[in-house]
Amino acid sequence: MAPAATLAAPRAEAPVLAPRKAQAPYPIVIVGHVDHGKSTLIGRLLHDTDSLPEGRLAELQKVSSQRGLELEWSFLLDALQIERDQGITLDTTRIWFKTAKRPYVIIDAPGHREFLRNMVTGASGADAAVLVTDAERGVSEQTRRHAYLLSLLGVTKVIVAVNKMDLMGHAEAAWQAVKDEVSAYLAKLGMQPLYVIPLSARHGDNITARSQQMGWYQGPTLLEALDLLTPPAGRADATFRMPIQDVYRRGDRRMAVGRIETGRIRLGDKVEIAPTGQPATVASIDTGRGDGEQFARAGQSAAISFIEDAALARGQIIAPAGHMPHLALALRVRAFWLDSEPLLVGSRLTLRLTTAEHAVVVEKFERIVDVENLNDADTQELGQGGIAEIVLRSAAPIAFDPHTDLPITGRAGLARGTRIVGGAVVLGAAENAASVKGPVTAVDSSVDRDAFEARNGHRGGVLWLSGLSGAGKSTLAMGAQRRLFDDGWRVLVLDGDNLRKGLNKDLGFSPAERLENVRRVAEVAKLMAENGSVVLVSLISPTAELRELARSIVGDGFHEVWVKADVNTCAKRDPKGLYAAARDGKIAQFTGVSAPFEAPASPDLVLDTGEFDVATTTELLIAHIRRNLALDQADGHAVGI
Amino acid sequence: MSSLDQQHLDHLDQLEAQSIYILREARVRLKRLGLLWSLGKDSNVLIWLCRKAFLGELPFPVAHLDTGLEFPESYEFRDRYTKEWGLNLIKDECPPIEMTDPTLPPGTRVAARKSLGLAAALEKYQFDGLITGIRRDEQATRAKERIFSPRGLDGSWQAANQPPEFWDQFTIERAPGTHMRVHPLLAWTELDVWRYIQREEIPLVPLYFAKDGKRFRSLGEIGITFPVDSNASTIEEIIEELENTRTPERAGRSMDHEAEDAFERLRTTGYL
Ligand SMILES: Nc1nc2c(ncn2[C@@H]2O[C@H](COP(=O)(O)OP(=O)(O)OP(=O)(O)O)[C@@H](O)[C@H]2O)c(=O)[nH]1
Ligand SMILES: [Mg+2]
Numbered sequence: 001m002a003p004a005a006t007l008a009a010p011r012a013e014a015p016v017l018a019p020r021k022a023q024a025p026y027p028i029v030i031v032g033h034v035d036h037g038k039s040t041l042i043g044r045l046l047h048d049t050d051s052l053p054e055g056r057l058a059e060l061q062k063v064s065s066q067r068g069l070e071l072e073w074s075f076l077l078d079a080l081q082i083e084r085d086q087g088i089t090l091d092t093t094r095i096w097f098k099t100a101k102r103p104y105v106i107i108d109a110p111g112h113r114e115f116l117r118n119m120v121t122g123a124s125g126a127d128a129a130v131l132v133t134d135a136e137r138g139v140s141e142q143t144r145r146h147a148y149l150l151s152l153l154g155v156t157k158v159i160v161a162v163n164k165m166d167l168m169g170h171a172e173a174a175w176q177a178v179k180d181e182v183s184a185y186l187a188k189l190g191m192q193p194l195y196v197i198p199l200s201a202r203h204g205d206n207i208t209a210r211s212q213q214m215g216w217y218q219g220p221t222l223l224e225a226l227d228l229l230t231p232p233a234g235r236a237d238a239t240f241r242m243p244i245q246d247v248y249r250r251g252d253r254r255m256a257v258g259r260i261e262t263g264r265i266r267l268g269d270k271v272e273i274a275p276t277g278q279p280a281t282v283a284s285i286d287t288g289r290g291d292g293e294q295f296a297r298a299g300q301s302a303a304i305s306f307i308e309d310a311a312l313a314r315g316q317i318i319a320p321a322g323h324m325p326h327l328a329l330a331l332r333v334r335a336f337w338l339d340s341e342p343l344l345v346g347s348r349l350t351l352r353l354t355t356a357e358h359a360v361v362v363e364k365f366e367r368i369v370d371v372e373n374l375n376d377a378d379t380q381e382l383g384q385g386g387i388a389e390i391v392l393r394s395a396a397p398i399a400f401d402p403h404t405d406l407p408i409t410g411r412a413g414l415a416r417g418t419r420i421v422g423g424a425v426v427l428g429a430a431e432n433a434a435s436v437k438g439p440v441t442a443v444d445s446s447v448d449r450d451a452f453e454a455r456n457g458h459r460g461g462v463l464w465l466s467g468l469s470g471a472g473k474s475t476l477a478m479g480a481q482r483r484l485f486d487d488g489w490r491v492l493v494l495d496g497d498n499l500r501k502g503l504n505k506d507l508g509f510s511p512a513e514r515l516e517n518v519r520r521v522a523e524v525a526k527l528m529a530e531n532g533s534v535v536l537v538s539l540i541s542p543t544a545e546l547r548e549l550a551r552s553i554v555g556d557g558f559h560e561v562w563v564k565a566d567v568n569t570c571a572k573r574d575p576k577g578l579y580a581a582a583r584d585g586k587i588a589q590f591t592g593v594s595a596p597f598e599a600p601a602s603p604d605l606v607l608d609t610g611e612f613d614v615a616t617t618t619e620l621l622i623a624h625i626r627r628n629l630a631l632d633q634a635d636g637h638a639v640g641i
Numbered sequence: 642m643s644s645l646d647q648q649h650l651d652h653l654d655q656l657e658a659q660s661i662y663i664l665r666e667a668r669v670r671l672k673r674l675g676l677l678w679s680l681g682k683d684s685n686v687l688i689w690l691c692r693k694a695f696l697g698e699l700p701f702p703v704a705h706l707d708t709g710l711e712f713p714e715s716y717e718f719r720d721r722y723t724k725e726w727g728l729n730l731i732k733d734e735c736p737p738i739e740m741t742d743p744t745l746p747p748g749t750r751v752a753a754r755k756s757l758g759l760a761a762a763l764e765k766y767q768f769d770g771l772i773t774g775i776r777r778d779e780q781a782t783r784a785k786e787r788i789f790s791p792r793g794l795d796g797s798w799q800a801a802n803q804p805p806e807f808w809d810q811f812t813i814e815r816a817p818g819t820h821m822r823v824h825p826l827l828a829w830t831e832l833d834v835w836r837y838i839q840r841e842e843i844p845l846v847p848l849y850f851a852k853d854g855k856r857f858r859s860l861g862e863i864g865i866t867f868p869v870d871s872n873a874s875t876i877e878e879i880i881e882e883l884e885n886t887r888t889p890e891r892a893g894r895s896m897d898h899e900a901e902d903a904f905e906r907l908r909t910t911g912y913l
Contacts, residue, residue, distance in 0.1 A: 022836050024652040053889040063901050079781030080800050081902050090801050093784040094777050096830055117805035121787075124807030153807075245662070246669040248696060255696075259662045288661070288693035299650045301661040303696060314669060338805055352810050413810030420805050420812055585817060594672075 025096060025103040028226065029123045029155065032132035033140035034111035037163040039089050041132060041201040042106050043073025045222065048208040051097035052076070073202070077108040088112055092122030101227045111142050116385050117338045120149060120423065127232045128157035130222070131182065135174045135198070136167045139181045145371050147182075148387055151189045152336055152425055154407050158186065159225050160196040166203055170213040174198075188374050195225045235298040238262035240271075241325070241401070241409050242318040243354035247545065248303060254544075255286070255303040256312045258355065261408040263320070264297040265304070270321040273310060274399035276519065276549065277324060280306035311549035315356035315512045317399050317409060325399040325409055328429035330363060331392050335382070335414060339421035343382040343390075350510075351392060351424075353400060353412040357510045360392040363430070391430045395506035396516035400426045445531070452532025456490050459629045460529035462522075462554045463621070465607075466541040466600065467563030468592045469578055470570035472609040472617070473538035476563060479618040481536055484625065492528055494521055496539035509589045518546045522553035529557055534629055538563075542597045559628065561621070562603040565610040567592040653837050657690065660825040662809065663788055664694040664772070667823045670813040671770035674701040674823075675731070675762070677913070680715045681860040682845055683774035683826055686834055688726060689843050690825060691772075702766070704731040706758035708751070710862040718846045733762060742910075746899035748865045749907060756911045760796055763820055772823045773913050778830045779890055782905045789813050790822040796911035798822075822913075831890050832883050839876045850874045859891050867893040 030038045043060075046052050056076070064072040067084065077093050078084055089110040096105050109122040123129065129150050133143050150158060160182050168174035175198040186193055197206055198217050205211035208223045220228060240263030244256045265271075269282045285293045286303040296302045304318070317325055331351075337343050343362060351358045366389040370377035382388045403410030403425040414422035453459050465473040477493045484491045496517075500507070504520060507513040518541060525535040541547050551558045570592065571579040582590035589595045605624045607617040650658070667674060676691065676699075678684045691699050705719060723730045735758030741750045762768070777784040787803050789811040796819075804812040815821050826834070838845065848857045848868075855868040856879075869888065873879040 022652040022833060024655060052887075054887045055889070055892075066901070077781075079905070080785065081905060082801050091785045091803060093781070095784065096778055118803070121803075121806050245665050250696060257665055259658060286696065288657070297650065299655055299658055301658040301665070301694070354809075408808075411808055413808060415810075418812065418814035420810055423807060423810075 023103055025098075025105040026128070026226075026229065026231070027105045027107060027126045028128050028130060028229075029107040029109055029126035030130045030132060031109045031119060031123060031146040031150065032111055032161075033134065033137070033142040033146075034088060034113075036111060036132045036134040036137070036140070036143070037201045038111060038132045039074030039077045039108055040072075041130070041161060041163065041199075041207070041222075042095065042108055043076040044201050044204050044207050045106070046076060046095060046097055047073070048204055049097055049099065049223065090115055091118045094122075099223065099227055104226065109146075111146075113142060113145075113385055116145070116149075119146060120153070120336070120338065123150060123155055124153050126153075126155050128159070128229050129155050130159045130161050131193070132161045132163050132201075133178050133182060135162050135164050135178055138178055139185065141372070143182070144185055145385060147186055147191070148189060148369070148371055149336060151191055152334060152387070152423070154403075154425075156191050157229060158191060158193050159222070159229075160193040161201075161222060162196060162198045163201050165198045165205065165211075165214065166200040170198070170200075170205075170211070172198075172214075172216045175214075175217070185374075194229070195219050197222055197225060235262045235408075236264055238298070238406055239323050239401075240265055240269075240318075240320050241406060242302065242304070243356065243409070244273075244312060244314055244316045244318065245355050246314055247312045253284075253305050254312060255284075255305045256316075256318060257301070257303045258318075259301045260296055260298050261354070262298050262406055264295065265302075265318075266295045271306075271318050272321050272324050273312070274317040274319055274324050275327050275397045276311070276316070276515075278308075278310050278552065279321060280308045280310040280318075283307045309548055311515075311545040311552065313511050313515055313543070313545045315354075315510075315515075317354065317356070325401050326429060327397045327399055329394055329397055330430035331360075331394075331398060331400060332366065332389065332427040332430045333392060333412070333424035334389050334427060335387070335422055335424035337382045337384060337386045337388070337414075337422045339416065339419075340384050341416075342384070342386075343388075343422070345380070349392070349421075350415040350417075351394070351398070351412045352415055352420075353398065353426075354409060356399070356512055358394045358396065358398050358512060359506075359508050359510070360394045363391040363393045365390055389427070390424070392424075393430075396512060402426060402428050447531075449530055449532065453631065456532045457631055458489055458532075458534065459557065459631065460532045460534065461557035461559060461625075461629045462525045462529050462535045462537060462550075463559045463561050463625065464525075464541070464547065464550055464554075465536065465538045465561045465563050466547060468565060468567060468570045468597055469540060469590075470573045470575055471563040471565040472607075472614065473540075473563045475614060476607060476609075476618055476621055477536040477538045479614065480621045480625065483618070483622055484534065489534060490532060491534040491536065494525055494535060494537045494539075496521070496537075509595075514542075514546060515549065518550055519553065522550040525550075526554045529554065534625060540591050540597070542591045542595065544598050544601065547600065557629075559604045559624070560600055561605045561607060561624075562600045563617075564599075564606055564608045567597075569610045653833065653840060656829055656833055657693070657837070659828065660690045661694040663823065663825040664691055666809075666811060666813070667770050667772060667789075667821075667825075668695070668700070670811075671815075671821060671823075673767055673769045674772065675766060675768045675770070676701065676703045676772040677759075677774070678703045678705050678719075678728075678730075679774070679860070680705065680711065680719050680846060681774070682834055682838060682849060683776065685722075685843055685845060686829075686837055687772065687774045687826060688728070689841060692726070699726065699728060702729040702731050704733075704762055704766075706735050706755050706762065707732050708735045708754050708758070708862055710751070710864060712846070712848060712860075712863060714846050714848050715860065718844075722844065731762065731766065733758065733765070736761065745906070746903055748894075749899055749903045751862055751865045752907060752912060753910075755913075756796075756907065759911060763796060768820050769815065770821045770823050772825065774826050775824055775913050776826050776829050776831070776834075780904060782908050786822075786824055786827060787811075788824050788827055790824065791815055792820050792822060792911070794818050796820070798909045798911070800905070800909055832880065835876060835880050835883060839880065849879070851878075857893070859893055861894060865894065869893055
């Protein structure tokens with residue numbers, strides 16, 4: 001089925017008069033210290049390029065004089081009453097204009113330190129920046145901080161505007177002084193200003209028209225400098241990465257949806273899905289262009305299905321076979337901090353790397369940067385607006401790319417709870433951190449599986465009991481264990497709750513952590529089954545993905561058992577009081593209440609505890625185990641009673 | 642013709658892909674979503690994008706806040722495309738004008754009925770997230786918006802205290818009792834919308850096309866929305882007109898112009 005086929009206009013019937021192609025506007029952010037004239041510069045630029053809509057100038061004139069001011073160009077951008085009343089920009093905004101060469105979107109950013117989060121919000125969307133510096137006051141605190149943030153945000157094309165030259169008598173020396181200081185600072189960040197332009201925003205000198213007062217300046221005007229910027233490089237030639245945003249079902253087909261961040265993909269491509277590394281082959285691609293799509297590329301939002309029954313989940317990254325992202329438990333990052341409450345060693349954060357979320361803890365500060373001089377700061381905590389190199393440790397492996405290789409899968413937001421409080425670019429895996437991928441040679445067991453099984457009189461295997469909390473998984477597992485043990489079977493129970501107290505106590509309930517929880521339990525169950533034991537796993541495992549992951553790890557001898565009871569029955573039983581707590585909102589992501597449970601489509605066994613009593617369902621489970629795992633008498637072994 | 646491999650994503654492709662990304666993010670992170678359908682061009686584009694994002698379906702209700710003051714053509718359009726697009730339509734009537742803040746200018750009060758209707762719908766349907774078609778280029782306070790914009794307990798917009806939003810990391814989880822506004826079209830311009838409508842052949846209320854030298858550039862209620870002088874009677878002509886005009890899009894909306902802060906006051910108290 002390709003429902004989008006009816007939506008997309010048929011390409012072949014494009015109008016004869018081909019419409020003029022819309023060109024993407026070049027996004028430029030205007031940054032710099034508070035009051036150095038950023039908003040004024042934009043207002044003037046828009047006016048001098050004749051880009052203001054009709055009536056706008058008169059309106060600005062009116063609201064300026066209402067406040068007893070001469071024409072305030074900054075009011076074009078500073079539209080909020082509080083901004084106009086205080087005379088500063090609080091939040092970032094955007095405005096469009098075009099030159100003969102191309103369209104632009106100009107992003108205004110606030111210069112006040114308190115609104116750094118808004119500056120980051122604005123600057124993160126830019127491909128180039130104008131760093132505005134007041135000629136009189138010179139390079140100031142936020143001039144430096146903004147420059148540093150630009151380098152972290154990857155905005156390395158920087159034009160410096162030395163503003164308010166009118167206050168310095170338009171003297172070349174004033175411009176030269178700022179030029180030297182800014183260039184020296186940027187050089188330490190590995191950047192170089194493309195142009196350093198002396199101008200006066202308020203009076204319109206060197207914005208669009210060459211200044212009469214500064215004949216000594218030979219370089220381009222601001223407008224010329226903008227038109228000289230080279231367009232950003234495309235991302236389609238980089239290594240393919242598609243972080244999974246969600247998993248959609250259409251009939252029996254499951255599709256990973258997400259945006260292709262880098263590279264290209266086509267039908268039949270072999271991929272691996274990080275972090276688990278499952279191999280898969282692309283079976284279909286849907287970007288909404290209609291039937292028969294063969295191909296997709298960086299920038300497109302796509303839905304991709306695979307030939308194999310791959311375990312798909314939000315937060316995984318699809319990569320070409322053999323070109324997986326790196327995996328590590330600890331990352332070295334360079335971070336900027338936006339929260340008023342400082343970051344300390346031991347602080348817990350959520351690392352949001354594309355669509356993946358990882359619970360991490362600050363292991364150490366490698367250095368905290370003094371933004372004034374770029375030396376090490378003498379402090380043990382990272383305050384608001386600060387920048388530091390940090391080691392972050394996670395319980396589950398993090399898939400990432402070093403940001404110098406692939407910026408998008410090499411950067412992350414930092415959140416405290418649900419609040420975004422910072423950002424980080426990934427420098428690499430932390431040294432000494434246990435590497436997840438390493439050259440490992442497996443050692444063979446000295447006793448083979450057949451020998452174990454012959455002695456035990458039964459085969460090893462894994463009974464994976466999934467179902468809602470309170471459905472009866474643990475009761476059934478324990479009941480069956482006792483009976484089989486009494487009959488001389490080797491039988492173990494791996495209980496989800498118990499494991500979360502030990503082996504998995506470092507894991508939470510995010511999709512990534514649920515995946516890691518299942519992965520670990522499945523690996524342990526597999527080892528035990530290989531050593532001849534019958535393993536009863538009781539674990540909610542709410543999604544088909546999770547159960548398929550378990551099946552793929554365990555391999556032969558995996559039995560999917562659905563312990564079935566509807567949510568109302570379970571909530572009525574509520575043996576641990578969890579449903580009540582979840583309904584009160586005390587537990588987030590509670591399966592059946594605030595997180596979904598996907599009923600198994602084709603389980604090996606269904607135990608309906610809503611319908612039958614415990615004795616009956618326990619018998620059914622034992623019978624299933626005997627039927628499938630007992631060695632028959634012909635082999636010379638007792639089957640048990 | 643070069644193969645798709647070589648082809649560059651054009652601007653509309655990029656906008657479309659980004660909006661789809663936002664819609665899917667909203668769907669995976671917010672449980673009870675609704676889409677506000679004004680019957681205008683922007684929210685039609687929004688519905689179109691949703692159907693692409695969700696592979697042909699629209700998996701949440703679409704709400705038309707009805708003041709009873711829409712043009713007859715608009716109602717006709719609504720009823721036709723509710724069926725054709727298989728929409729789950731909510732069309733509750735907005736509270737009367739007497740219920741609005743009497744200190745607001747008259748045109749603004751008509752618009753404020755929508756805010757009240759919106760508050761009522763939020764209460765009744767308990768939405769976690771409301772998707773709307775506002776754009777930054779429409780109006781200077783809208784230009785300050787976030788893509789995912791948290792609202793206060795009373796539905797208010799905290800313009801001076803918005804969360805950071807970068808690298809497509811959105812603040813999506815919301816405080817209990819509040820909702821999120823989701824703005825997939827924030828980065829689009831009026832021209833982008835028209836070019837996309839042209840490319841995708843998206844149906845529209847006919848009032849957008851000139852008749853007897855007048856057309857609606859922005860469509861709202863009878864009495865507070867006025868047509869502009871225009872002879873543009875086809876999409877091509879409209880695009881041509883917009884490429885050359887200097888009149889702002891919302892010039893025909895009285896509530897934007899009655900006082901310096903009228904629109905901001907509307908917005909901070911819950912209007913789109
Ligand atoms: N003399 C002189 N004054 C200027 C010039 N450019 C801007 N100003 C004034 O400097 C003040 C601050 O200008 P804004 O444009 O608001 O500064 P900003 O950098 O946007 O400030 P924030 O956004 O709050 O960080 C205003 O009073 C402007 O009129 C200039 O070229 N010469
Ligand atoms: Mg400003």
